[in-house]
Amino acid sequence: MQLKSTTDYAVRIVYYLALHREIVTAAELSAALKIPESYIPKITKKLKDANIVRACEGLKGGYVLIKEPEEISLFDIIASTEVTMKINRCLEEDGFCSRNATDYCSVHKAFLKVQKIYENSLQEVTIADMI
Known part of the structure; x- marks a missing residue:
């Protein structure tokens, strides 16, 4: 799974705001982070x-951090920009499985284990840790 560029930009924006701890303009974010200024409001x-x-x-x-x-x-940042955090379709809330096998599927169980590790790892890393 590869994160979208929007997500990468969002992480960089939050990191920059955390470093500066004051109101930062879209123009400053754009110049410092090399993000198109017109894209800043969307992110x-x-x-x-x-x-x-x-x-x-x-x-x-x-913009300023709340x-x-x-x-x-x-995890907070990535979840705000990505459509889903799930590594496989069968892990979505609706539990969709083309084989109707989520209750006993070994592949599903393996993906679920990896999903938990993935989410826990992202939740453990804070912006403060990056600073």
Whole structure:
């Protein structure tokens, strides 16, 4: 599984905001992180919806973290931008299996084990750890 560029940008934006601990403009984020300025609002909207950042309106507007860096995990950021965090379709909430075998399938059980390790690992890494 490979994360979308939106997710990579989101992690970098949160990291940058954590380093600066003040309102940062879209122009500054764009210049510092080499992200197209027109793309910043799309990414920060997802981060706002996840209660990670807040948009500040006005002449000196921009973006600022809502939470402390210790409270923001990689899982939180990735989950806000990716369509799914599941490594296989059979692990989705609806439990879809083309073979109707999720209750006894060995492959499903193996994917579930890997899924738990994956999610736990991402939850353990915070933005504070990265700083």
